[in-house]
Amino acid sequence: MKLDMASVTDDKAWPLWSLSAATCFLLVFAFSGTSGSFFWDYHVYEKGLSCYSQGRDPYACASGDFPFVYPPAFLKVFSVVDFPTAFAFLVLASAAGIACVSLSLKSLIPYHRLAPSLILGFLIGGSGFASIQTGNISVFAHLLLVSLSYFLYTKRSVYTLVPHAIAIILFSAIKPYFLAYVLLYLFLPRRSLFAFVAVLLSVAGIYIAQPALYTQLWAGFQGAIYNQIIQHGDAGLTIFAVLSRFGMGKAGFILHLLLMLLVILISVVLRVRHGQRSVQICSTSELFYFLAILILLNPRLMSYDFSVFAVCLYLSMILSSRGDGWVGLFLKVFPFLTILPLCLEGLFDIRVHSLTYYFLTTYVLLVAAVACRWPLRLTFTRSA
Template identity: 35%
Template sequence: MKRLGKKQDFAFLAFVALFSVYQQGRGKLFSPFWDYKVYAYALDQFKRGANPYIPHGFPFIYPPIFLNLFSRVPFHWLYLAFVVASLIYLAYSIRHADFIVAGALGFLTGGAGVGGILTGNFAIFGHLLIIALFYAASASHDSRGATAKYCALAFFIALFASIKIYFLTYAVVFFFIPKGMRYFIAVPLCVALATIAQLALEPRLWTDFETLLRWQMLAQNDSGLVLFGILEQHVRALSTLDDVLLYELVVVALFMYAVNPLRGRRLMVAENASVPGRLFYVLAFCLALNPRMKEYDIAPFFACCYVSLFQSSKEDNRMDRVFFYAVPLAFIAAWIVVKFGHVYYALDVSWFIGVYFVFFVVSLRQRALRVSARAGARHMDGDAAATG
């Protein structure tokens, strides 16, 4: 039985897509791209010599490098080109892939993908571009082509991380690819230099940026949809550092349980046919390392988890099909409870549980494959020694 790709799978995907659009509400649908409007307004204020970090509507919480890079170009055309190029390259890189339905289903789960695109936040398009580049590089049979894509990845990760620091976590993937340590070191170095330059050249703007970011997270309860955000809102006894450490401990523990890169030879994400789905699992881990995950981060995270599970599934595994259907339906049920039962924390709880549950399920699959591959390698070595 094919895991996903039947008529009912496409029908279910269409249903989830339509429901994701409906649940956004008229307010979001008829006044979209408010994050883009925040960028444009802040850049206009900066060019006029005003302080862009004075709260006005949705606050501008990006570092001064964003203002200095994009205030000297026609931003609306540049942003449109970036969005279109990201989507076109994503479509081009996965045009022959068999996981499109699984990835799309994960992307739409909980309405995260539609909500993220409606905001016009650059992060969701940045995630899609980086994921597409990693997949294209891993599928490349030309070493020069792969190297060019990894260089482009290093550039975009450093650029995006200079604006949103959590993009730096994508550098972890370089730890698992051949000759990737140079990028693994170069990307954080470039981001550190960019941060030092901002502190030195724009100290006042940097201070205003940090102050506004702290206000947005703590005073406005905008700390994300996962464990860190829940703790920030409801467990005031813990410091922000304690919250972050606790969150990262949970995520890293699941990853170490599944992959355990510190034991023996590192498993390469791109060339390890015995452990399918590893590349997208590592990408999901990189996304999950962000303690302030928002809708525009969770959508590509779910997509990577779904693709990883799809690639590692067996044709006759009916439980995977149940999983692919059950998680989106659980989020739909939570939204209905909020809409008609007015139990407003139900959706927050569903995000909190859903992210860890999905990541835990995919981690279990990756661990099972890793253990099986290692046992198979030992068995082959034993047979070779016996015959030798």
Template identity: 35%
Template sequence: MARRIMISEGAFARRPVTAIMKPLGKRHDIAFLAFLALFSVYQQGRGKVFSPFWDYKVYAYALDQFRRGANPYNPHGFPFVYPPAFLNLFSHVPFHGFYLAFVCASLACLAYSLRHADFVVAGALGFFTGGAGVGGILTGNFAIFAHLLIIALFYAASTGKSSATAKHWLLAFFIALFAAIKIYFLTYALVFFFVPKGMRYLLAVPVCVALATIAQLVLEPRLWTDFETLLRWQMLTQNDSGLVLFGMLEQHVRALSAIEDVLIYELVVVALFIGAVNPFRAPRLIAAEKVPGRLFYLLAFALALNPRMKEYDIAPFFACCYVSLFQSSTRDNRLDRAFFYAVPLAFVAAWVIVKFGHVYYALDVAWFIGVYFVFVVVSLRQRALRLAGHAHARHADRDAHATG
């Protein structure tokens, strides 16, 4: 399969021309995107559509409890599963206005960064796949907007020729801030491994998150214990372990311990990544002009490392995978053109089976297969590009020696 999706060196030179996504024509692309967006809203059901922002209400309730001196981690109230840092950071500001400003700033940064991008349609198709993007926005979960902000900043830093250092430090700040609230945001720091002079950011982020965690353990030991207890209760007794391998095993198999489930999941993801990128071999730089789609593949890998992926994580994950595949596609690759439509339609079919056939495992299977299938396809593409680049470099060296 790697051979079938391998792109020749000449394709790299044609990238500005071939980067126009028209799988079925421009009008059909927009029509399909509109259908997918409307269907994503419909499939959320009346509960989410007419009572949105559930997660936002959880934040507001917990902050109100904290201000009044009550326990914000009461499992009989709104299940608030964020560390004490969230409470201490946002209990001293008017949260409604602050949260609205954060959402608007994230979306504005995304729109500004992508204003000249040619992959917006591909990214939007991925974002709406499975209704994940709409579901994340309707719940008002801060994570989906945090993902979009970080992705936009990484893209802006990779394309801008000035102030790259300032953008990287800004990225490091936001990654550390979000990781102090949701630890899996720490995986974004791995992208700095592929950034010129990025080791300082890669080291600074985990140090800051570690200091924030230690501060919470020392200053808020009771709240931290309540947080860990409620998080464990939420995952194990409420079947809230995510939508990929770890979550599926926790909900339906329960044969292995949570640690073993996580290890299996991480081994699968890391093995695919190493096979695709080989991070132990120089050069490690993103070098988008030499390896199309590399940046967004790295971002997808950072997202995939979270073993408890939810809708608000899967939506940006699919978007990054789609953009990575789009950037490394050619016009005449029919497999790619079909892929942009087949995956969203497969999730639509799974939802129809659940709705009318009452086969409730269909969506679980779709998430399980869909996430891995998409990541495998994009990993194979990156591997093919890497091998093609190495082969071209070897041929160039041979020609240089022959003419020298």
């Protein structure tokens, strides 16, 4: 009888969840990307590689509104490996990975709540649509690593560990903040200390070798990074970005670290409060919460990083609460508040700087995820 009542409740919830996701998607689609330009970051990769193959300095000839800001390792790898093929493989692999994760999670949460929740999380602030529109490699790398992390947690074997480790090394060689995913090895139910050390040494070796082997390219890379972050103020969406705009980048970086330490401390308190004395991740909900924190460790969080951060928190919250109570209302309504600036610009030409609402959204979403975990019953945590 209880199962029947739960099924009825889920059936009644289906139309509202689906309507929310469909409406949010249509609004984001209607009011995003009015410039008509697509995949501009992808074209930056191509331009940088083209300059390099012609013997020119990619950090000079590929400069402009969207400069080439990737390390020499990127140039060396993709001057040998065909970049369009590798990029297409990454896109397909990340899509397949998330699809497999979604199918696997059907046993934990009704799919007619899970699927709309995924869509709503990906569309917060229009970030998911913007991520795909830019063609930035980061969003696909994050999605692939989140998928590999899930299967490493659920089906620990050499066949899940090796691809996960290789992916971290490859993406960290392109963007160092992907190295944060290596911390997962310390908190799995079965720790992987060997993989942890091997990945750290591999990435360290890559970044030690580049300045020594490719001195001119490395100098150009450092200059491009400095110009992008300091001179152009492209510092991301966190408190680091806000203070960087006032010439207080160091203070912003320190404050970002302090905020992350506070989040970690609160998370530890929550685990102790629920009787979780072990340091290992003990539920799927906690896994996605942990992955979201790893993504947020990056002080220069961009919209393409944020979109996957939001998806992970949405997955964590829906798995913790099944979308009942205030959490379900929050999950359905919050995306509409975050895309309101897009609607205002599209309808009335009222411009709200993206940093403003992305910055607020990042921390509001994080607070909501913490609040969602606070009243958890220990019995449900164990069953999850």
